[in-house]
Amino acid sequence: MQTAKNAAASVKETAANIGASAKSGFEKTKATLQEKGERLTAHNPTEKEIATEKKEAKINQAEYEKQVAREQNATQRQATEDTCGTHSYSTTGATGHPMGSHQMSALPGHGTGEPAGHVVEGVVRSHPIGTDTGTGTTLAGHNTKTGGGAGGYTTGGAYR
Template sequence: MQTGKNAAASVKESAANMAASAKAGMEKTKATMQEKGEKMTAHDPMQKEMAREKKDERKHEAEYEKQAAREQNAAQRQAAGTTGTHTYSTTGDYTGTGGTYR
């Protein structure tokens, strides 16, 4: 029975990690498209550089959030084996047996 619980927790973790990756990919794409729009309307090279820096910042933030979600999902999977059921998140929110925090 424990093996089944571990397998289910692993599947949930994998699904949550895929969702986090997809979300990060969408955020990165949005950042790139916004940069392209800002560069098209910018007349000053400094504005174009600022658009690129803003894009890079948003991409790094999306990657950071993805990694944080992966770490949290792994920790929740390990905790699920000892304490009960938990839900997995792509946003850093946590809901588990014994309480909720956000």
């Protein structure tokens, strides 16, 4: 969840930076077009030089405003990440908010972070599909979609 919030803040920052760059580009283009218009109507070289200087000042101002906006966006994203923090939903409390020995479920051993039953490092237990449901019946016996064939595609759910 926190990762999603941090990702959203990063996307928001990127979008704001794109907007700042677009605005800056628009202002620079506008300054260039104004300079061209002023140079066409200028009657002497001094007026043309003033038009060029005004254009350069407007371009510098647009670039400065873009950089300020990017810094503010980065600061805002950092503040969002700091507010969200880095939390863990681990039941052992290894990182983030510690859970201690608080059991998260009514099932014995469930949610305490301790494995239930015998554990062999690097070995994963498996069960045949449709069996070991704890009800003493197989799911395959009640599933009308089992048996294959072209129309046998399912969502993988247990139909009873």
